[in-house]
């Protein structure tokens with residue numbers, strides 16, 4: 001069994017790539033934003049992609065990377081508006097809803113902890129109606145640090161009291177799992193299929209689920 005549920009009383013869940021199909025975000029940043037940037041700047045799509053790629057890369061793991069306002073400013077595009085334009089692509093990953101129903105009915109506390117900006121978080125909750133399953137929703141923008149930094153977890157613990165020993169984090173980002181491990185969160189699970197349009201990832205550092213059915217037993 002992947003997890004002994006008796007040892008867990010707090011479930012911390014990432015959003016993009018864990019509960020929601022990362023295909024939306026991948027398509028948005030890798031195709032749709034370059035397209036709109038190319039149109040705005042009078043570039044070819046290829047040239048736009050070449051300009052944007054290093055700029056995205058340099059911001060990875062920083063809070064600004066997840067900030068719609070930041071990208072709206074530097075790219076001179078209405079990023080929130082563009083997200084809304086293709087919001088039809090926002091999708092819940094397979095078996096997530098069953099899992100959330102079961103977790104919500106259990107005595108365990110269930111929190112959404114995300115690096116997503118309040119703007120995209122709002123759009124995604126509106127599209128997926130998952131909000132009701134959580135005891136709380138925490139965006140790293142509220143705390144001032146991304147999940148990749150230990151400070152995030154310290155501040156999270158002040159906001160929603162939990163014991164490190166009995167907390168479980170499920171997150172598709174290895175950098176985030178590493179910072180949570182460093183902080184001392186005892187139970188860590190990764191996701192090997194965050195984007196349904198991409199092949200399964202080989203994950204060796206953490207136990208990984210392909211979908212949430214693997215965690216239903218004993219919950």
Ligand SMILES: [Mg+2]
Nearest residue numbers: 014016017172
């Ligand atoms: Mg994620």
